[in-house]
Amino acid sequence: MAGFCAESARFAQFLARDATGDAAGFVEASVRRDYVNGAQSTPVGFLEGLYVAPASRGRGVARALVQAAEAWALGAGCREMALDAAIDGDAAHAAYRAMGYAETERAVFFAKPLPCEARAASGSLPVSFRRATPADADTLAVLGAQVFLDTYAPDGVRPTVAREVLATFSPEACAAWVADPRSVVEVAELDGHVVGFAHLVLGAGHALAPPGQPAELLRLYVQRPFAGRGIGTALLRRAEHAAAEAGAAVLWLTAWVHNAPALAFYAARGYADFGATPYRFEREVHENRVVARRLPPHNAGSPGPTEAPP
Ligand SMILES: CC(C)(COP(=O)(O)OP(=O)(O)OC[C@H]1O[C@@H](n2cnc3c(N)ncnc32)[C@H](O)[C@@H]1OP(=O)(O)O)[C@@H](O)C(=O)NCCC(=O)NCCS
Numbered sequence: 001m002a003g004f005c006a007e008s009a010r011f012a013q014f015l016a017r018d019a020t021g022d023a024a025g026f027v028e029a030s031v032r033r034d035y036v037n038g039a040q041s042t043p044v045g046f047l048e049g050l051y052v053a054p055a056s057r058g059r060g061v062a063r064a065l066v067q068a069a070e071a072w073a074l075g076a077g078c079r080e081m082a083l084d085a086a087i088d089g090d091a092a093h094a095a096y097r098a099m100g101y102a103e104t105e106r107a108v109f110f111a112k113p114l115p116c117e118a119r120a121a122s123g124s125l126p127v128s129f130r131r132a133t134p135a136d137a138d139t140l141a142v143l144g145a146q147v148f149l150d151t152y153a154p155d156g157v158r159p160t161v162a163r164e165v166l167a168t169f170s171p172e173a174c175a176a177w178v179a180d181p182r183s184v185v186e187v188a189e190l191d192g193h194v195v196g197f198a199h200l201v202l203g204a205g206h207a208l209a210p211p212g213q214p215a216e217l218l219r220l221y222v223q224r225p226f227a228g229r230g231i232g233t234a235l236l237r238r239a240e241h242a243a244a245e246a247g248a249a250v251l252w253l254t255a256w257v258h259n260a261p262a263l264a265f266y267a268a269r270g271y272a273d274f275g276a277t278p279y280r281f282e283r284e285v286h287e288n289r290v291v292a293r294r295l296p297p298h299n300a301g302s303p304g305p306t307e308a309p310p
Contacts, residue, residue, distance in 0.1 A: 009076070014068040016052075016061045025052035025061045029069035036082050038104025045073025047083035066099055112296075113237060125190060125229055129238055132185035132197065137175035139194045140185070144169040147221035151259065164281045184242045188222070188231045196222035198235040202246045208274040208290040212249030220253070236269060244295040252292035254279065266291050 011030050018024040028049040036044040047069060052061045070081050085092045087106060097103075132140065145165045153161050167173065177183045182203055188196040197219070204216035217239055222232045243251050254277055255262045267273075271291040279288045 011048075012069065012072045014065055014072075016056070016065055018056055023053065024056035025050070025065055027051075027062075027065035027069045029073060031073065031076050031078060032082075036080075037084075037107065039080050039082050041079045043076070043078050045070065045076065045078035045081040047081065050083075062095060063099055125226070125231075127195070127229075127231055127234070128189050129186055129234065130189065132178045132187050134175055134178055136185075136187060136194065137171045137178060140174040140178070140187075140197060141169045141171045143194055143197065143223060144174065144219070144221060147223060150224050151262075152256065160282045160284055184239070184246075186235055186238045186242070188226075188235055190226070195226040196220075196231045196235055198239040200239045200243055200251075202243065202248065206252050206254075206277070206290055206292075208277060209252040209292045210250050210274065210294065212294065213247055214250045214252060215243035215246065215248035217251055217253040232265065233269065240293075240295055244298045247298070249295055250292055251295055252290060254288035254290055257287040257289055263289060263291070269293075 009031070011028065013026060013028050015026045016024040026049075027047065030046045030048050031043045032046045033043045036042075036046060047066065050062060050065060052065075073081055081101075082104075083096065083101070084107075085096065087108075093103070148165055148169065149157065149161075157165075177199060178185050180201075182201055184200040184202065186198045186200075187194045198217065198221075199219040201216045201218050203214070204218075205214040206216070217236070220232060220235055220239070222235070240251055252274070253266070253271075255266065256279070257263075257276070263273075270293045272293065274290045274292055276287050277290050279286045
């Protein structure tokens with residue numbers, strides 16, 4: 001926003017205040033010199049954003065803001081004003097029509113992650129990805145225990161948690177999931193060290209998951225010093241690709257309701273919440289959220305490079 005404010009020839013912002021001086025709404029406008037759908041001239045004034053606080057709606061605030069933006073665009077040499085609005089935003093459409101705007105076109109936006117996602121996101125780290133082998137069992141056990149404790153035992157370790165970790169991440173348990181034909185375990189490696197892994201279980205369903213051939217992302221763990229570098233995203237995309245390749249149409253997982261960073265991570269990557277499910281160990285019951293996304297059909301994309309360059 002500070003960057004927009006600094007470029008006053010291209011962007012303008014107007015703030016409306018109510019009788020008490022509080023902010024009632026704002027509009028942001030720009031001068032666009034690239035092609036603007038439906039416009040006949042160039043440059044075109046464009047309404048980038050318009051917001052009116054709920055308490056100030058229905059009082060002409062939007063109209064006044066739009067008029068201010070139009071006057072600014074006129075002064076900047078524009079002969080037309082344009083905007084885009086969500087296709088289902090009927091109230092906004094009606095408001096713009098009332099202000100003299102006519103619908104010109106309808107568009108549907110498409111996007112797809114390119115194979116370079118892992119490369120770009122993992123920055124300068126030379127991370128490589130591969131399927132786990134039985135030889136990784138000890139490493140997965142130790143890394144799994146570490147990430148589990150970092151995530152779920154921030155206050156220290158109590159006996160129930162210790163037993164849960166020792167059982168879930170014993171080398172034998174890890175060797176068993178690597179060997180299980182329904183499992184796909186992808187590891188992220190940096191300089192010969194495993195820094196993260198994703199564990200997918202093909203065919204595993206959940207009552208709350210949306211319909212379709214399911215796969216479960218049982219674990220997605222990145223060692224804390226390497227978090228925030230794109231490794232989790234790359235592992236997730238590889239797991240999605242492996243699941244789709246095996247015929248899955250839906251990938252679901254459960255995340256602890258208080259694991260806000262993980263829930264935000266999945267939401268930002270297209271996963272929707274499908275409800276609460278209990279996670280039990282011994283006598284403890286914790287709430288997990290079931291989140292899931294539909295997978296694009298196999299062949300719709302590549303999981304990314306096996307190695308991100310230095
Ligand atoms: C959640 C997790 C897998 C993400 O892996 P990652 O390598 O940090 O993810 P990326 O770098 O690709 O993406 C970073 C994103 O995750 C968010 N994030 C979540 N936890 C984070 C952490 N500890 N450190 C940095 N970023 C974190 C960031 O805000 C960022 O969000 P954005 O890109 O949508 O703005 C990883 O942090 C992790 O292993 N956490 C502990 C275990 C866990 O919670 N697993 C999921 C349980 S279901």
